[in-house]
Amino acid sequence: MKLNELTIREARLKLEQGEITSLELTQACLLRIKEVDPMIHACLTVCETEALTEAVRADERRAQGEKGELLGIPYLCKDNILTSGIKTTASSKMLENYIAPYDATVVKKLREAGAVLLGKVNLDEFAHGASTENSAFGVTHNPWDLARVPGGSSGGSAAAVAADMCLFALGTDTGGSIRCPAAFCGVVGLKPTYGRSSRFGLVSMTSSTDVPGALCKTVEDVATVQKAISGLDKFDATTVDEKIVNYNENLGNSIKGLKIGLPEEYFTDGTAESVTQAVNRAIEQLKQLGAEFVSVKLSHTKYAVPVYYILTPSELSSNLARHDGIRYGFSTYLEEKNLQDVYNRTRGRGFGEEAKRRIMLGTYALSAGYFDAYYLQAQRVRTIIKEELDQVLREVDLLLTPVSPHPAFKIGEQANDPLKMYLEDIFVTSPSLAGLPAMSVPCGFSEIDGKQLPLAFQLIGSRFDENKLLQVGHQYQKVTNFHLAKAKI
Amino acid sequence: MKLTREEIEHVARLARLELTIEEVERYGNQLSGVLTYIDQLREVDTTGVEPTAQITGLENAWREDVVLDWPSKERLAAINSAPECEDGQIKVKRILE
Numbered sequence: 363m364k365l366n367e368l369t370i371r372e373a374r375l376k377l378e379q380g381e382i383t384s385l386e387l388t389q390a391c392l393l394r395i396k397e398v399d400p401m402i403h404a405c406l407t408v409c410e411t412e413a414l415t416e417a418v419r420a421d422e423r424r425a426q427g428e429k430g431e432l433l434g435i436p437y438l439c440k441d442n443i444l445t446s447g448i449k450t451t452a453s454s455k456m457l458e459n460y461i462a463p464y465d466a467t468v469v470k471k472l473r474e475a476g477a478v479l480l481g482k483v484n485l486d487e488f489a490h491g492a493s494t495e496n497s498a499f500g501v502t503h504n505p506w507d508l509a510r511v512p513g514g515s516s517g518g519s520a521a522a523v524a525a526d527m528c529l530f531a532l533g534t535d536t537g538g539s540i541r542c543p544a545a546f547c548g549v550v551g552l553k554p555t556y557g558r559s560s561r562f563g564l565v566s567m568t569s570s571t572d573v574p575g576a577l578c579k580t581v582e583d584v585a586t587v588q589k590a591i592s593g594l595d596k597f598d599a600t601t602v603d604e605k606i607v608n609y610n611e612n613l614g615n616s617i618k619g620l621k622i623g624l625p626e627e628y629f630t631d632g633t634a635e636s637v638t639q640a641v642n643r644a645i646e647q648l649k650q651l652g653a654e655f656v657s658v659k660l661s662h663t664k665y666a667v668p669v670y671y672i673l674t675p676s677e678l679s680s681n682l683a684r685h686d687g688i689r690y691g692f693s694t695y696l697e698e699k700n701l702q703d704v705y706n707r708t709r710g711r712g713f714g715e716e717a718k719r720r721i722m723l724g725t726y727a728l729s730a731g732y733f734d735a736y737y738l739q740a741q742r743v744r745t746i747i748k749e750e751l752d753q754v755l756r757e758v759d760l761l762l763t764p765v766s767p768h769p770a771f772k773i774g775e776q777a778n779d780p781l782k783m784y785l786e787d788i789f790v791t792s793p794s795l796a797g798l799p800a801m802s803v804p805c806g807f808s809e810i811d812g813k814q815l816p817l818a819f820q821l822i823g824s825r826f827d828e829n830k831l832l833q834v835g836h837q838y839q840k841v842t843n844f845h846l847a848k849a850k851i
Numbered sequence: 852m853k854l855t856r857e858e859i860e861h862v863a864r865l866a867r868l869e870l871t872i873e874e875v876e877r878y879g880n881q882l883s884g885v886l887t888y889i890d891q892l893r894e895v896d897t898t899g900v901e902p903t904a905q906i907t908g909l910e911n912a913w914r915e916d917v918v919l920d921w922p923s924k925e926r927l928a929a930i931n932s933a934p935e936c937e938d939g940q941i942k943v944k945r946i947l948e
Contacts, residue, residue: 460932461928461932463924463925463926463928463929464925555907556906556907557907557909570903570905570906571906596914599909599912599914600905600907600909600912602907602909662895664891665891665892665895668888668889668891668892669892671885671888671889672889672892679866683867686867687934688933688934688941688943689932689933689941690929690932690933691932693934695934695935695944696934696935698944699944700944701943701944701945701946702867704944705867706867706868706869707869709866709867709868709869710868710869710870711869713868718868718870718874718878719878719881719882721866721868722859722862722863722866722868722878722882723882723885723886725862725865725866726854726858726862726882726886729862729865735893736889736892738902739892739893739895739897740892741902741903741904742895742897742900742901742902742903743892743895743897743900744902744903745897745900745901745902745903746895746897746900748903748906780881780884780885781881781884781885781888784885795906796906797906797907825907
């Protein structure tokens, strides 16, 4: 087996036993990137020199007796998470040459743990999208079928993990942006509870739902990374001082007697037959492991997407106001005579189409005369969605649903229909609005055009109970092997 | 909900976005479509429902209001990202004639 194909756990054992070095592991990943990334285009920046230096440093730390689950483990980072001294573009022309002077908290934590940053990966511009087609620097291709999208917005992260360019990747999830690409690319993606991992140093999108998380090859690896990036951060006042559970210790526990809810509204006619079948097979397998399933009702589910597409544009139109051509990033400053022109032209030329569309939608929803009807009404419906989920999660331990109504779609297939693209989020927005942890787990394949396309189910848990999602996901992966299948590339 | 050309131009002005004629036309149609879809929120009875302010129920996360040291290397890197600087400060166009 090639070193870049290892899971974090496998690599850690080999590192501990002195069978391999972090340098070898890192070189194997860099080689793989050179080999396949020209076809996939997941990476925007590869920092080879820095990565090799960090790998040598990790090997030195280990030689001095330091231990650590992520010490010397190479990873890729979504390009809307700040990395000191290495470009952070958010896949936007606006930040094409932007170099942050400091690390995001999650990156800092990984640096301290000794993980090796290989580079930065592609996303929909400013994380606006579900396909990575909105990147200003070109689309990422799905490793399972290069003609298809990897999902989004963390499409580069998911594609890179699926193609073994790294051992894990960081992503961000605002309304499905970790879970959707994880499902399309056949990897595991966890959106933790809102406030579980710090947003400090993320390029802000929707501050009330943004949260960074991990995309990995196994549930067990996700547990390891999530543990490392969790925690209270004085630079993010919305992080919560909840006990950080040692997730890995709970993974081995039986799921016998756990009660899992199946929300009726998530099992509808609009879902592809292949998805329904794969999810039903997963339910049968979990039953055999002792889980109990009950049908539950979440009658306001259909309002989650409309609520999301008021709140998200509203919040991001405010957050993107900082891109004014004055302090950093793309600017027409030197060509202009007055300040208004600096603003208008910098923003008109620097933002891509979807960013502008969302800024317009948000500005409209927040403007005089419309605020109550749109923004306030959306926040009230959000309260109902949250309370409905909380109520159901008092009766069951967690929920199981599909992630996406269909497997990965073709590049360009729905690029000209923003509303259709927004409906991609139909099963993933509710947990985001309610701040709940949710995870995408691979559960099968659908053969289309002679290609195997990954399918997945979603687990949704109570606030700060990532533990149960990870336990169920891990037990499922112990008796299935969908997560072991590799894209042929 | 059909947005007029004037409304689109007004919103673009509020958002400080210079749009081309084609963009005004295209966004007008697309936003009208999205708003029509979003309008279904009106049918939800939200009488007596509080709008969500903070989803995990946090209130008043206090911290001391103190100035933290920022390493001068990082500070200079931040300032020097601006298109025009002078004496370690960011320069802007004049706003009063």
